[in-house]
Each structure stands twice: as C-alpha cells, then as structure tokens.
Amino acid sequence: MTATHAPSYLKGYEQRYRIDPRGAALAWFKDAKYGLFLHYGLYSVDARHEWIQYLERIPVAEYAKLMDRFTADRFDAGYICDLTIDAGMKYINITTRHHDSFCLFETKQTPFNSVNSPAHRDLIAELAEACRGRGLGLFFYYSHGRDWRHPHGPRNEDWGGAPRPKYDTPDPAYAPDHDYDLGKYVDFVAAQIRELLTQYGPVAGIWLDGRGVPMSGDWSKFKLTELYAMIRELQPQCLISYKEGVTGTEDFRAPEYKATEADDKPIEICATLFPDKLWGYSSELVHQSKTADEVWDMIARARERNANLLLNTGPCGDGSIHPIHDRVLREVGARLRKKGFPGEK
Template sequence: MTDRRDFIKTLSLAGTSLLLPSPFAAASINPEKTVPNYLSKYKDLYAKDPKAASLAWFNEAKYGLFMHYGLYSIWGRGAWVQLFEKTPVAEYRKLMNEFTARKFDADFITDLALESGMKYVNITTKHHDGFCLFKSAQTDYTSVHAAAKRDLVGELNAACQKKGLGLFLYYSVAADWHHPYFPAKTAGWQYFRPDYAQPQPEYRYKTEKDAERYTAYVKAQLRELVTQYDPAGIWFDPVRGLYARPDLFPMEEFYREIRSLSPHALVSFKQGATGTEDFAAPERKAASLADQIQSDFGAESAALAKRVWEAHHSKHNETCSTLQRGAWSYEPEDNDKRRHLGVQEVMDLLADAKSRNMNLLLNTGPLPEGDIHQGDAETLRKVGKLIG
C-alpha cells in the first residue's frame, strides 16, 4: 500500500500530469462515434472531439434534476439512517423485501424535468448504504434482486435517451456501509462505518490490503455503469471520505477507466479529488472545504483540498441543492426545518448559480414507492414556465 504522505504529494501533481491508458479498460462503448441524443445539437463538434462537445453541452445546460432514492426512502429518516441509527447490516438489508418502487415512473420523471426547463437528470445509483438501483453482476444488493425486481437506472436511461436528456450517475465511492471489504472507521473517518456496539459478521476488512478488494469492486461497477447506460457522466461522492484517506481511493484510475470506455463521459467529485475532474459539484454554498478538512484530517489533506478546489476555478462548475430543507432523501415535512422550497426560492437558487457561472442541480427525494413529491413537482413546473 502506498504511503499516505507520498500519495497526497502525488495527487498534488495530478492536475498537470498526463493520463496514462488504463491497463484494465475495455474497448470504447462507442467506436463509431454515434452522437448521443442529448448531444445532437453538437454533432459536428462531437465528430472532432466528443469531450469538447459534452463540455459545450454542459456549459449551456444550466439546470438539472437530482434524485436521492434507495432503501432509506422507506423509513423516511434520511439517507444516512443506517449509520446514525446504527442499524445492523442484516436488519437494514431486509428493507429489500419492502422496496417495491411501485410508483417509480421514468416517463413521469423525465417529462417533469423537461417541463421544468431542465436538461439533465442525476440519480443515486449507489448511495453510502451500498444498495444499487442498477443491474450489477458484482452484487445481489440491488433493486433487481429486491421486491421491485427492476433496473431503475436502466428505465431512467431509456427515457432520457428517448427525450434528449443527459443522464448523470451518482456513485458513492468513499463510503459503503454494506461491502465487506470497505475500510473500517479506524482507517481514518468516523463515517466509513456505523459505530456498531457489536462486530458485524458481514464486515471482513482487517488490513488496508483488504481495501484493494473494494477497489476492484468499484472498477467493475463503473465499467457496468458506463457500458450499460452510456451516461453523460459519473458523479462521485462523498468527498470528505476521500480527503480522509486519498490513498485508499485511486480516483485517477477510476477516471481513466471511465474516459477509456466513453470519450464523452464527464467526471465530477464534489469540490474535487484530484483537480482533473471535468467540473466541480459542491453543495449549496459552493465553497472550499479546506478549513474543515484541516480540522478533521490535518494539514496535508487540507492542502490537497485547497489545491484541487483552486484547480476548478476556471471551469464551468455545478452547485447542488435540495427542494426539501435539510433533507436529500424523502423525509416527512413535520416542521419548518423540513419544509419544501417555493417558486421564488428556486428562482433565487438559479440566479445565484448563474451569477457564479455554475449549473444548478436541484434535488427531490422520491417518496417510499418512488413517486415524486407532489408539491415539488408543482413548484418545478411553475419555475419551468417562468424560465421559459
């Protein structure tokens, strides 16, 4: 395992180094350079430079729909409920039997995005709990093996392709509370694992060498996501986990894998992991995390956070926010802290993003069965009419 100090120094040079060919990459998914539907306006540029076409599209897209949906939606207590309530792995897994996604309607979602003036959609293919909304040969912890028996990402992808919307795929890389070989809390971040009173038999991580098994899992799933769905891009999270131990998450390898498979796929990781991302995608205030990282993980990690954030200053970036205050996934609206935003508040978010040369990725948390909150849908449609 590479020394952590040396690894952080290596990352500091990543923004100026050449990306080497991936030794494990498969052939490109689009060798004929067939233009994706959402890039049809940029077909001439795409023929010359697919990545340039994607960036030109993204710069003009301005506005996208974000969705946090998973097992946690059933309980309605937040996407981090397994960690905060220390729910045993086996007990949390039983939620698969209740995950029907009966009202998840990709046509409704994509129509709503279009009516709202949005140009792309982003969905949590795998959040921190490790549950996947897509077909994967790497695990049975998926919506395909749950009560739903559906590939929700596949359905959304088909609808996006049909209607000319770009599809970004959110992927939690630096947190996975289900995978047996994901690093333990002792590896450097308190949120790597829930703080269970008793050891979980499902967890088998013992040494940092074991993390290589998780790395192989991520590489395989990224290949699946890119080759099965040909997305507009992969959107990584959580960046604090990355800053805690950047040596455990070989992001440049992951980026090379994605780019070797798809010449037009964009890559993002919140404030940035290496500085070589195509755009930054911070939450809400869109600020550097360096000061917080200094307090949490020390000077070296803080220096990395500062360098990669500064590497994105000249790029057209994105900020993400949510329609329900303080909640990314569905929670009951039982007090003002959880109320849903109104039309003017969304207009203010759009104006703020525009003033900072950023896109706005606006999140709604689908309800337990997968339908969209009625109030959010109404607000989005009204905003769509205002922005034309």
C-alpha cells in the same frame, strides 16, 4: 454509438463531438445550466432521511430488511423525464448506489440490488431509455468513498469522513482485521462503474460522492487515476466529478449549496428542495420544502457564479415524486420559459 454519432443529449454539438467528445460534452454541460437530482433507495421506504443507517447505527442485516419493502411500483421513468423537461432542466442525476450500497441497477457484483428486490426491476435501465428518447443527459451518482455494507469498504480506524456507522461492536458483515483488504472494495467499485458504462448506453457523467473519506488520508489507495482513465476510455464524452475534487483532473466541481473554491473548472452547485440539508424523502419534512420563489433565487445565485444548479428531489418510497415537489418544479419551469434564466436577456 460511434465517434461520428453523438448521443441524443448532445444534439447541436455533433460537429464538435466528432473532433473532441469530451469538449463537446463540457460545452453542452455549461449551456445546460439546470438539472434534476434524484436521491432514491431503501431509505426512501423508511421516509425519514438517507443517513438513517449511519446516524441510528442500524446493523447491516437489520437495515437490509428494508429491501423486502422496496417495490418501486410508482417509479415511472417517462414521467420523471417529462417532469424534468417541463421544469426547464436538461439532465438528470440519480443515485445508482448510495452509501448504504443498495443498487438501483442490475449488477453481478452484489445481490443487494433492485432487481433482486420485490420490484424486480432495473430502474437505471428504465431511466436511461427514457432519457435517451427525450434527449436528456443522464448522470450516475455513485457513492465511492463510503460504503456501509461492503466487507472491505473503508474503515473508521483508517479514514475520516464517516466511512462506516460507529457501531458499539464490529458488525458481522464487515471483514475481520486479519482478512480485511481495501483493494477488494476498490476492485468492486471499478467493476460496478464498468457495468454502468457498458450496460446503459451513453452516459453524460459519473458523479462520485464520499470525498471526505479519501481526502482524509492517502487517496491514491483508491486508484482514482486508474478509475478515471477507465471511464474516459469506455466513454470519452463521459464527464467526471468528485464533489470539490480529489485528483484535480475531474471535469467540474460539484459543491453543496454554494461555490466557494476558485473557478478554474466549471461548477455545478447541488442543492435540495427539502429543508435541513435533507436529500432523501421525508414524509414529515416534505411539507417544509422550498417554494418556487426560493428555487428561483437559488438559480439566480448559481447563474451569478456562471454555475449550474443541480436541484434535488427525493422520490417517495414507492418511487413517485411528491406532489409538492412536482408543483414547485413545474412552476419554476413555467417561469423559465416566460423570463429565461435570471440575469440573461
């Protein structure tokens, strides 16, 4: 890709892309309106929720045993992309690395990744190729503020926002006080995001999470200004979001469930098909998922704010999309094709 060749998802925005890649990407993003969020990781294998390690204070080594059961044998990137298109969506956002630090991509920074699991697959590479071939934008969710495994990740004694599980005694995976260095974690994050931006072709955006941690103290310690500069240098069209924002230089806000802040930037409301603010797959609660009518109302509320809706599904442990969610997404897509987006002629 060169400055004169726009990524496939920016088809129709080529002329602006040649002059202003970031401006072209923002225009596309506002027009896209609707995207698919995928929460997938080791927690999916347990099939209860994505915060099990934190809420149940599962030791780091014990939690890591879930990796032995991670096969992803029904994760089908082509199917996911075709579902996204049939749902009327223009982009996908996937958890490349959630708070548990397990990575769905090949990385030199840690062996704790899908390539080293029984799956032996780089799921991000597969999804990137499928998106590129279908003209879908691909965002990379990345847990920035929280890491429940890294020896030098943010500590509870230094930060708020649930940086680590509240173990009764310090987990042996964590660096002792005399050896602890947050800078090593900051460097780890930068190295991984560099990998994500150099291994998988054009990226629509880096979507950071864990905002409550840096916002609870001196966020400059996380070197976000430098991180954002690196992202924009490596891929000028790549948008940046950190939920409601940390530095103020992000490209759009991404609040959960509803927009509450001033509309000085584009807004993407993230919400989930699961009940009870659940993002990862739950075999028990999937049957209480939102209906097509409820999703339609969510889209309507987002459009009233001129906001995008990023709608989440959590793939099952094997990587498949639950039939209930598949059906709801397709029903909404059929309605969009028939009626257009709510509030639009």
